Amino acid sequence: MTASDCECPFCKGVIELRQKRLRLAECSLCGRPLAFARVTQNKAFVASLLDLAKVAMLPLVGGVTAAFALAYIDPQAYAGWIAGALLAWGVIDVWDGTAGLRTHVDRDPRGVLMEAEAWWRSIAKTVFGVTSTLLGSAGLLVVG
Numbered sequence: 001m002t003a004s005d006c007e008c009p010f011c012k013g014v015i016e017l018r019q020k021r022l023r024l025a026e027c028s029l030c031g032r033p034l035a036f037a038r039v040t041q042n043k044a045f046v047a048s049l050l051d052l053a054k055v056a057m058l059p060l061v062g063g064v065t066a067a068f069a070l071a072y073i074d075p076q077a078y079a080g081w082i083a084g085a086l087l088a089w090g091v092i093d094v095w096d097g098t099a100g101l102r103t104h105v106d107r108d109p110r111g112v113l114m115e116a117e118a119w120w121r122s123i124a125k126t127v128f129g130v131t132s133t134l135l136g137s138a139g140l141l142v143v144g
């Protein structure tokens with residue numbers, strides 16, 4: 001690892017740090033979308049966009065649930081938000097899962113997985129993602 005390389009936050013692989021200041025790219029090892037923000041000449045902040053999207057969804061869903069609990073929004077609006085969240089989570093999981101099927105790299109809470117282990121987990125993610133995408137879409141159609 002040279003000074004101008006950085007670590008992929010998803011697969012922990014070493015990736016080359018490009019010259020541009022801010023850039024979106026796919027990790028060449030795990031295929032996940034990454035955002036790079038150069039801090040200094042040889043340092044950059046690298047974030048996994050799928051992780052950012054998942055984290056960003058939590059306060060949104062929490063906020064909508066709180067609004068519903070406090071009766072600020074009606075049940076139909078709440079169902080619409082939850083269906084939308086399911087749809088978004090589904091799309092994220094399908095993206096994550098298909099990237100894993102392509103690259104045979106995935107991870108679980110214990111760490112990075114490779115080959116067959118990663119492949120099976122990616123299949124599960126893809127199936128789960130497609131299911132929540134369909135449920136979310138169906139929910140939006142019913143509520144909408």
Ligand SMILES: [Zn+2]
Binds near residue numbers: 031
């Ligand atoms: Zn990676």
